[in-house]
Amino acid sequence: MDQCRHTLEQHNWNIEAAVQDRLNEQEGVPSVFNPPPSRPLQVNTADHRIYSYVVSRPQPRGLLGWGYYLIMLPFRFTYYTILDIFRFALRFIRPDPRSRVTDPVGDIVSFMHSFEEKYGRAHPVFYLGTYSQALNDAKRELRFLLVYLHGDDHQDSDEFCRNTLCAPEVISLINTRMLFWACSTNKPEGYRVSQALRENTYPFLAMIMLKDRRMTVVGRLEGLIQPDDLINQLTFIMDANQTYLVSERLEREERNQTQVLRQQQDEAYLASLRADQEKERKKREERERKRRKEEEVQQQKLAEERRRRNLQEEKERKLECLPPEPSPDDPESVKIIFKLPNDSRVERRFHFSQSLTVIHDFLFSLKESPEKFQIEANFPRRVLPCLPSEEWPNPPTLQEAGLSHTEVLFVQDLTDE
Secondary structure (H helix, E strand, C coil): CHHHHHHHHHCCCCHHHHHHHHHHHHCCCCCCCCCCCCCCCCCECCCCCCEEEECCCCCCCHHHHHHHHHHHHHHHHHHHHHHHHHHHHHHHHCCCHHHCCCCHHHHHHHHHHHHHHHHCCCCCCCCCCCHHHHHHHHHHHCCEEEEEEECCCCCCHHHHHHHHHCCHHHHHHHHHHEEEEEEECCCHHHHHHHHHHCCCCCCEEEEEEEECCEEEEEEEEECCCCHHHHHHHHHHHHHHHHHHHHHHHHHHHHHHHHHHHHHHHHHHHHHHHHHHHHHHHHHHHHHHHHHHHHHHHHHHHHHHHHHHHHHHHHHHHHHHHCCCCCCCCCCCEEEEEEECCCCCEEEEEEECCCEHHHHHHHHHHCCCCCCCEEEEECCCCEECCCCCCCCCCCCCECCCCCCCCEEEEEEEECCCC
16 A cells, blocks of 8 residues: 555556556556656657648737737837847857756656646646657557647647647547647756757647657647647548558567467477477486496496305315314214205214314305305204304304214205395
8 A cells, every 4th residue: 555655646646647657667668757868869750741730820800909919019029039139148158957858757747747736637648757758658559649848938828728638528539549748848858859849839739650660740730729620630640640550550460470470480499309308318318227227237247256256265265274174083073964955965074172163164165055054953953153153252162062973964045144
């Protein structure tokens, strides 16, 4: 609510102007309260096809009227001559302050306030923005732009604003069919526009539209014109130039369709390109996955080969470290028959005083034995502690393990475990 109130206060509680300004901001056009730097006005005013309508002041009627006119003529001539000489000389002493536009929006708002104070709030909707912004909006929206330059000191300005510009039928026509921009020529922004449009007298109206891809003045209305006459003249100008707007709309629509078609083609190309890139990415990923898998298989083969080689070296080392086998007639010898997991049998003699580790090393050195195994006895059924453990840090001897002179031991494969 605070933001809405602030916006309406900026636009002097004119809701139509506030909505127009907000819509312009949403379309990317700078706000009228934060305008871009002013640029030279680029409006074609030299077209010989410009429709011009000038209303001359009524001539004196009767002997009394002509007498008053002839008596006042020297005084008016002297007054305006002296005034023009004074203004001309003043320009050499002090430049015209209107030639420096510092706050164009402020000039528009100030004129709008003074207009409403003097003539009321019943008037055409003023374009609340600079002249350049009004031209841009009219060009973008393909609408007619009616420019009114207000001469504060002119004798016909007051009657024109009160009786013509504020007439309901004029307000309805302007609000429904065109944009309306107005400013006083006493303001720098209005003076700048008057220099660009080169008006001759006041009140002054100029109809501007996009013609041949340029913003062009297509009609000039000067003098004190009555409401019905103004409506007829504006309608005539719009009807005479409507074909240009229709042609421009068709060209713009064709350009938009071409742009949309090109955009769709670009999107289709990009979609196809993305699909091809996705396929290529998946192919690269598949090749990379196969390469990694082959590397993993190769590494596994190398690791397996290395493990087997280390195992074989370990077996050979264990075999070399085995003590010699006792003779059969040695009373301290033990004959042990080993049943291997592949149902083969191996027989060897050991000494009672030897550790059970010797039995394990012997079996480990055999090619038929598994990599990991344990040795079990049947009577009583038990696992012989051949390797150091927490319970048996130093494995017992054959005699301490309770083996007899002849034993049958079973080798249990623990490789999978």
